[in-house]
Amino acid sequence: MPTTSASALSAGGGVGAVVALKAGELVKSRLAPLPQPLRRRLAWTMAVDTLHALVTSVEAVVVVSDQPALAHRLARAGLSSVVVVPETRPAGMNDALRQGAERLRGDGLDRVLACVGDLPALRPTSVAVVLRGAVAYERSYLPDATGIGTSMLHAGAGVALAPHFQGRSAAAHHSSSAVPLTDERLATAVPDARRDVDTEVDLADAVGLGLGPATAALVDDATGRLGTYAAVTTVGREDGAGRAVTSEGVRVDLPDDRLADGLRALRPGQRLHAVLTGTSVLSAWL
Ligand SMILES: Nc1nc2c(ncn2[C@@H]2O[C@H](COP(=O)(O)OP(=O)(O)OP(=O)(O)O)[C@@H](O)[C@H]2O)c(=O)[nH]1
Numbered sequence: 251m252p253t254t255s256a257s258a259l260s261a262g263g264g265v266g267a268v269v270a271l272k273a274g275e276l277v278k279s280r281l282a283p284l285p286q287p288l289r290r291r292l293a294w295t296m297a298v299d300t301l302h303a304l305v306t307s308v309e310a311v312v313v314v315s316d317q318p319a320l321a322h323r324l325a326r327a328g329l330s331s332v333v334v335v336p337e338t339r340p341a342g343m344n345d346a347l348r349q350g351a352e353r354l355r356g357d358g359l360d361r362v363l364a365c366v367g368d369l370p371a372l373r374p375t376s377v378a379v380v381l382r383g384a385v386a387y388e389r390s391y392l393p394d395a396t397g398i399g400t401s402m403l404h405a406g407a408g409v410a411l412a413p414h415f416q417g418r419s420a421a422a423h424h425s426s427s428a429v430p431l432t433d434e435r436l437a438t439a440v441p442d443a444r445r446d447v448d449t450e451v452d453l454a455d456a457v458g459l460g461l462g463p464a465t466a467a468l469v470d471d472a473t474g475r476l477g478t479y480a481a482v483t484t485v486g487r488e489d490g491a492g493r494a495v496t497s498e499g500v501r502v503d504l505p506d507d508r509l510a511d512g513l514r515a516l517r518p519g520q521r522l523h524a525v526l527t528g529t530s531v532l533s534a535w536l
């Protein structure tokens with residue numbers, strides 16, 4: 251039950267969000283049927299879409315990670331305002347979130363929103379709904395689409411975040427006295443904020459809700475499914491458009507606007523990861 255009045259919590263000095271991201275090669279084991287480069291790319295684009303929704307909704311966003319090049323990658327993805335907090339203690343997701351919360355509080359942010367990094371359909375309007383609903387409670391959480399996991403956890407001013415993510419985390423957050431942010435308490439539905447993606451079935455659901463642009467670049471509009479992964483080698487330009495060849499020797503179109511992360515001026519012979527629809531590249535990345 252709420253123990254702190256809305257006015258007491260809303261009097262604070264702003265909201266900071268924290269996301270934990272582990273190293274690319276370890277992520278999303280439940281998407282293992284996908285080729286590993288595509289699984290890593292999907293984990294990355296989902297994090298990028300999640301972070302874009304957060305940066306427009308809160309005063310500060312931190313990512314806690316042990317990936318050394320992360321700050322540069324985030325900047326290339328248009329997320330230079332996101333602060334990377336190096337993971338000094340490799341002790342798992344909840345400890346990473348606690349480290350991020352400490353940083354936000356140290357920077358003067360009163361309210362802390364911990365968020366999973368796999369919400370590719372997340373919209374700023376839904377983050378705003380969650381933050382408005384959360385203000386009435388000292389500590390609250392947004393159950394995920396299954397009701398078993400948690401997609402967000404909020405702690406008001408002066409309240410420890412005390413994250414219990416992973417596994418049956420909705421029950422764990424409930425047992426630790428956090429209030430579930432149901433649609434009734436929020437007075438509206440926020441399916442995009444509950445739709446974390448661990449499997450291709452979850453991804454199909456997120457496609458239906460509307461993906462953010464980074465993840466949408468991997469999906470074939472005609473089928474609503476991920477493109478087919480291929481390693482490709484650029485072969486130069488023909489008729490003003492880029493071309494590449496797959497390792498099976500199939501020639502594919504590589505339009506300039508399908509190059510991800512600001513890739514420019516490709517030389518013939520460059521190796522790229524790509525997802526294809528037929529003989530066209532949907533998205534290519536280093
Ligand atoms: N910084 C950091 N982030 C972590 C750690 N463990 C998990 N995470 C992040 O926490 C979120 C949830 O992670 P998990 O539930 O372990 O797994 P997942 O990678 O999403 O998927 P599965 O491997 O399929 O379980 C993801 O954004 C991870 O990157 C960790 O030790 N450190």
Ligand SMILES: C[C@H](OP(=O)(O)O)C(=O)O
Nearest residue numbers: 399400415416417419446
């Ligand atoms: C972090 C976890 O989410 P998942 O890894 O299952 O997306 C959870 O629901 O607590």
